[in-house]
Amino acid sequence: MKPWAIYGITKKLTENFKKTKKDVKSISGVFKSSLHIFPIDVGNDNELNFEMEALASPQYNIHRFGIFFTDSPRHADILLILGKVSENMKEPLAETIAQLPEPFGIIIIEDKNDTKTGAKNLNLPNVVGYFDKKLEAKEILSVLLNVMGREV
Amino acid sequence: MRLLGILNKNDTEEFLVENEGKIFIDKSPNNKFDNYELIKNRDKFIGNSEKKGKGVFNFRYGPVSAGVGQAGVFNIKTYGERILSVSIDPSYKKRNIEQLMINKTPKDALRLAESVCGNFAFSHSLAFSRAIENIYGLDTDENTKRIRVIALELERIYNHIYVITRLSKGAAQNVLTSHLEWLFEESLRTNKLFSSERFLKNFNSIGAVNFSNSNNIDTIKERIKILEEKFGELYQHSLKSWNFIDRIYKTASLTSKQAISIGLTGPSLRATGIGDDLRKNEDIYENFKAIIRTTGDALARMEVRAYEILHSCDIILTQLDKLQDETLKHHKKEQKNGAGVGYCESPSGIVAYYVELKNNLVDYVYISTPSVFGYKAFADSFVGYIFTDFSFALDSFGINFADCAR
Numbered sequence: 001m002k003p004w005a006i007y008g009i010t011k012k013l014t015e016n017f018k019k020t021k022k023d024v025k026s027i028s029g030v031f032k033s034s035l036h037i038f039p040i041d042v043g044n045d046n047e048l049n050f051e052m053e054a055l056a057s058p059q060y061n062i063h064r065f066g067i068f069f070t071d072s073p074r075h076a077d078i079l080l081i082l083g084k085v086s087e088n089m090k091e092p093l094a095e096t097i098a099q100l101p102e103p104f105g106i107i108i109i110e111d112k113n114d115t116k117t118g119a120k121n122l123n124l125p126n127v128v129g130y131f132d133k134k135l136e137a138k139e140i141l142s143v144l145l146n147v148m149g150r151e152v
Numbered sequence: 153m154r155l156l157g158i159l160n161k162n163d164t165e166e167f168l169v170e171n172e173g174k175i176f177i178d179k180s181p182n183n184k185f186d187n188y189e190l191i192k193n194r195d196k197f198i199g200n201s202e203k204k205g206k207g208v209f210n211f212r213y214g215p216v217s218a219g220v221g222q223a224g225v226f227n228i229k230t231y232g233e234r235i236l237s238v239s240i241d242p243s244y245k246k247r248n249i250e251q252l253m254i255n256k257t258p259k260d261a262l263r264l265a266e267s268v269c270g271n272f273a274f275s276h277s278l279a280f281s282r283a284i285e286n287i288y289g290l291d292t293d294e295n296t297k298r299i300r301v302i303a304l305e306l307e308r309i310y311n312h313i314y315v316i317t318r319l320s321k322g323a324a325q326n327v328l329t330s331h332l333e334w335l336f337e338e339s340l341r342t343n344k345l346f347s348s349e350r351f352l353k354n355f356n357s358i359g360a361v362n363f364s365n366s367n368n369i370d371t372i373k374e375r376i377k378i379l380e381e382k383f384g385e386l387y388q389h390s391l392k393s394w395n396f397i398d399r400i401y402k403t404a405s406l407t408s409k410q411a412i413s414i415g416l417t418g419p420s421l422r423a424t425g426i427g428d429d430l431r432k433n434e435d436i437y438e439n440f441k442a443i444i445r446t447t448g449d450a451l452a453r454m455e456v457r458a459y460e461i462l463h464s465c466d467i468i469l470t471q472l473d474k475l476q477d478e479t480l481k482h483h484k485k486e487q488k489n490g491a492g493v494g495y496c497e498s499p500s501g502i503v504a505y506y507v508e509l510k511n512n513l514v515d516y517v518y519i520s521t522p523s524v525f526g527y528k529a530f531a532d533s534f535v536g537y538i539f540t541d542f543s544f545a546l547d548s549f550g551i552n553f554a555d556c557a558r
Contacts, residue, residue, distance in 0.1 A: 013330075013331075013334050040216055041215075041221070041222050041223045042223060043223055043244065043245055043247065044270070044554070045247075045267045045268065045269060045270040045273075045554050046222065046269055046270040046271050046552055046554040046555075047270025047271070047273070047351050047353075048270075049221060049222060049270075050270065050271050050314070050340075050351070051350075053314065053317075053333070053336065054333075054336060054337045054340055056333055057333040057334055057336060057337035058330050058331075058333060058334045059334060059337050059338075060337075070218075071218035072218065073216070086223065086244055086245060086246060086247065087246075088215075088223075088243050088244040088246070089215065089223050089244050092215050092216045092223075092244075093216075095216075096216050111267075113263075114247075114267065115247055115248070115249075115252060116247060136350060137337070
């Protein structure tokens with residue numbers, strides 16, 4: 001039986017990452033070296049949820065950039081709203097935003113062709129990025145690095 | 153005979169049923185189905201009868217909880233340790249896709265079918281397109297069938313890897329999880345090489361596929377071989393970790409009798425010893441044999457998925473070798489009116505569509521998804537266990553609120 005480490009030693013799982021320019025606002029200089037993110041599914045078709053899982057893969061190794069997922073909005077710097085908002089998710093979304101510590105930012109990623117209410121139309125506070133098409137994991141990472149104002 | 157759906161048309165009920173691999177409408181069934189109430193109430197409530205008693209309280213889990221991940225709510229009745237009953241509310245994901253399809257052309261409705269559940273996008277697309285092809289009387293050519301098989305198996309691979317990754321993560325197997333996450337991302341990249349989309353969307357169409365990546369076939373073959381080798385090795389290694397196996401062995405066990413009563417399909421059914429798989433009835437799969445296990449627990453469900461990953465790799469390699477370069481052609485014999493059923497074996501069980509067309513616009517549609525039955529199976533199998541088993545019980549079924557709520 002080969003030991004676990006064999007893949008890590010013979011082949012580097014982490015890849016070099018080249019950030020691309022994304023149209024976002026910066027929140028505060030304090031997030032230059034670390035950013036904690038909390039994704040919320042508000043009714044997307046699961047594609048974006050799966051892209052968030054892919055973002056956690058070793059190819060991207062987001063921890064090297066100081067980016068971490070949190071298990072609670074109370075520890076998050078960025079709320080990632082994934083999808084258009086179903087009727088029943090409007091209230092949980094509002095409550096989640098109320099739990100975010102200051103300063104915080106909100107990034108909305110949705111497919112403009114999807115049904116239901118676009119989060120953009122809900123007058124949410126501190127929206128630092130809005131994307132009207134689904135983003136791949138590497139694009140989401142570029143968005144986060146742009147919010148941080150971090151050079152890669 | 154298995155009940156998959158109840159169609160309400162003009163105050164009468166018709167039944168979408170499966171029997172020996174064929175799915176059809178039964179207008180006057182003699183059988184009474186145990187899962188009638190489950191299907192009838194699938195948009196409001198999925199679960200078992202609520203338990204009450206001294207000290208029993210409701211623990212509401214979701215829709216915004218790290219352990220749930222998708223928008224949905226679990227109402228769990230417990231007195232603090234053992235789970236007494238589970239009631240699931242899938243309405244947080246409700247998008248009324250069946251209603252949105254009405255008066256759409258089949259081409260537009262196909263895009264909606266793909267958006268039912270992003271990680272089962274190809275399965276939904278294939279089932280819907282087969283329903284329309286049946287109405288049109290359209291027979292697809294051999295090459296199209298092969299490309300569809302490859303796409304369906306690619307979808308199965310990344311979904312099964314995802315499920316096993318979730319189980320590994322739940323058991324804090326960080327090294328294994330990291331390697332599986334690597335394979336997961338690699339499989340999404342292979343999907344893109346094959347279909348130009350990571351989730352195999354915008355690839356299938358009525359009677360054909362939009363395959364334009366024949367230049368990538370050698371690269372795809374190489375990637376599938378690497379995936380098969382690495383996953384096989386990782387999986388064998390994972391079985392040596394008693395910390396991991398202990399969490400899923402005899403967890404959320406389901407008997408074959410329970411599974412049949414629920415109407416469960418897919419790997420979760422096959423983990424109870426029943427070898428039902430729609431792929432057995434498709435000649436293109438060539439001597440297909442379903443993978444089964446008999447213990448019906450989370451470990452058995454994982455084992456079935458693991459061997460299906462390896463099996464899917466072999467199927468893809470076989471089909472890639474037989475692909476031809478010729479341009480795909482099909483002759484449409486479009487019928488503007490009619491009704492048809494289409495179905496396929498998605499990564500988590502049967503996806504079936506019943507569609508009626510009027511003037512070549514969708515007039516009625518019913519979607520049967522495997523997650524409805526999967527959530528019921530989760531709820532029933534989780535009773536009697538404790539909350540720390542939640543993630544293993546849930547994740548082992550490979551079910552999604554998006555698929556369930558439509």
